[in-house]
Amino acid sequence: MAQTTSRSPVVPPAKRPEGQWAFDQREPLNANEALKQQDDGLNVRRRIETVYAREGFASIPGDDLRGRMRWWGLYTQRRPGIDGGRTATLEPHELEDEYFMLRVRCDGGTLNLRQLRTIAGVSQEFGRGTADITDRQNIQLHWIRIEDVPEIWRRLESVGLSTQEACGDVPRVIIGSPVAGVAADEIIDGTPAIEAIRDRYIGDPAYSNLPRKFKTAISGSPHQDVAHEINDVAFVGVAHPELGPGFDLWVGGALSTNPMLGKRLGAFVTLEQVPEVWSGVVGIFRDYGYRRLRTRARLKFLLADWGTEVFRQVLETEYLGRALPDGPEPPPPPTGSRDHVGVHPQKDGRFYVGAAPAVGRVSGPVLTALADLVEEAGSDRVQLTTEQKLVVLDVDAPRVDALVDGLESLGLRVRTASTFRRGTMACTGIEFCKLAIVETKGRATALVGELERRLPTFDQPITINVNGCPNSCARIQTADIGLKGVLAGDEEGYQVHLGGGLGLTSGLGRTLRGLRVPSSELPDYVERVTRRFDEQRQPGELFAQWAHRADEADLR
Numbered sequence: 001m002a003q004t005t006s007r008s009p010v011v012p013p014a015k016r017p018e019g020q021w022a023f024d025q026r027e028p029l030n031a032n033e034a035l036k037q038q039d040d041g042l043n044v045r046r047r048i049e050t051v052y053a054r055e056g057f058a059s060i061p062g063d064d065l066r067g068r069m070r071w072w073g074l075y076t077q078r079r080p081g082i083d084g085g086r087t088a089t090l091e092p093h094e095l096e097d098e099y100f101m102l103r104v105r106c107d108g109g110t111l112n113l114r115q116l117r118t119i120a121g122v123s124q125e126f127g128r129g130t131a132d133i134t135d136r137q138n139i140q141l142h143w144i145r146i147e148d149v150p151e152i153w154r155r156l157e158s159v160g161l162s163t164q165e166a167c168g169d170v171p172r173v174i175i176g177s178p179v180a181g182v183a184a185d186e187i188i189d190g191t192p193a194i195e196a197i198r199d200r201y202i203g204d205p206a207y208s209n210l211p212r213k214f215k216t217a218i219s220g221s222p223h224q225d226v227a228h229e230i231n232d233v234a235f236v237g238v239a240h241p242e243l244g245p246g247f248d249l250w251v252g253g254a255l256s257t258n259p260m261l262g263k264r265l266g267a268f269v270t271l272e273q274v275p276e277v278w279s280g281v282v283g284i285f286r287d288y289g290y291r292r293l294r295t296r297a298r299l300k301f302l303l304a305d306w307g308t309e310v311f312r313q314v315l316e317t318e319y320l321g322r323a324l325p326d327g328p329e330p331p332p333p334p335t336g337s338r339d340h341v342g343v344h345p346q347k348d349g350r351f352y353v354g355a356a357p358a359v360g361r362v363s364g365p366v367l368t369a370l371a372d373l374v375e376e377a378g379s380d381r382v383q384l385t386t387e388q389k390l391v392v393l394d395v396d397a398p399r400v401d402a403l404v405d406g407l408e409s410l411g412l413r414v415r416t417a418s419t420f421r422r423g424t425m426a427c428t429g430i431e432f433c434k435l436a437i438v439e440t441k442g443r444a445t446a447l448v449g450e451l452e453r454r455l456p457t458f459d460q461p462i463t464i465n466v467n468g469c470p471n472s473c474a475r476i477q478t479a480d481i482g483l484k485g486v487l488a489g490d491e492e493g494y495q496v497h498l499g500g501g502l503g504l505t506s507g508l509g510r511t512l513r514g515l516r517v518p519s520s521e522l523p524d525y526v527e528r529v530t531r532r533f534d535e536q537r538q539p540g541e542l543f544a545q546w547a548h549r550a551d552e553a554d555l556r
Contacts, residue, residue: 019291041071073163109137123364188220252303268327280319360388436468438485499547
């Protein structure tokens, strides 16, 4: 760990005090930093269990309600009936309902049958049947009462699940390949590193007060299926010509209102070294990260100021105490979709089956029925994906068809999943989120249905990401068609980003000046742009490539 009260020999402090602990800038520079200095967010659990759950919602003070409770996966949800035009005008207590969203972290996206049934039971008993798969492999429940939280924790923890550090200025869920350990073309299985980081560091007070949230991705899949370019730290599977399979180290990716893609440090990391290197990168963020302004309190801003060479030098000299070997960059991923939907062979002769719910929306009853199907198929493993999809592992060949039929009957499409269903995802939106301006889940689901009706033969891969506000929880800047919620006159609408992508088309989308599509015109607009792409694309050309060369008139 760095000596956080002495000046670094490598880098000077920022030109103005930014709250960098490495330079003894410990005086809180905003209310959030003061809140964290007064009491670690992890400590709120005791108060939830002994006071708030017994005395009710009204007993929760604001600092815990809108701050520290996030360290245990709890956000107040939006009060019903408040339109998007009032989002920015109301005070937090006017926007929030006396119910919570509860985020269950599923590191690596992994769930066994007991865990799946437990989440389903919690959803039905305490969450009005709600359940959403997020694009970070979590499951989110809604309508949770504070009185029920201790019992929910008891049930989740009895099967090895947790909500600890699912939100807050902490290391969030660690995302991983949903087909880790079973895919025939895998470079390396990152699961042991994910489990080691979770077991060693999640809940450790040494990492529970970061400048802001910290996101991690680890995947040894050649399909690069964890959106590594937009994580604070990512370990991407590569084969070193001398050292064998391992990981290429990336840092500093994040989206929101100031999107930046992650950068390679050029360093090779073995599987065994991943937890230590991860700890070093998080330590740099904790000690050198900017805490003065929340809008600059992400690792991407520090990396932008330092550059990759300085960042790697600080990591190696101050945190690891040794140099990392140089390594190769990841090869381009294979063409085609990387959502794992469909039936695919495993390296052990069995199969994995990927299914697409509509924009990640499932429910307690659906999860219960899913667990029954998985058990009937002889499996005990369900994986969540970063595309709001799910994958059933370890299915013997004779049981595949019955499982597929059962999934399809639940609305979890496998063989009948259109390119639009496979490629569309949405954030929570105005239904529950206090930051949202527009509705997302229902509108994105309706959009998929319209596109399937209007373009039944369209089969090119395309991503359509729908976001309720500028914060980009649904990754709008890296979608073929990214839709950011705005007000279009008196109607909800969307600002359009076109041609973003990850993997083969890694880059940020193109924004067309003045283009805001009212929600009522959204199917017409997306159909129009999609048809033009289909008419104008060159052989093998992807939507993102076309969108960056197309005339602006063809994108409107």
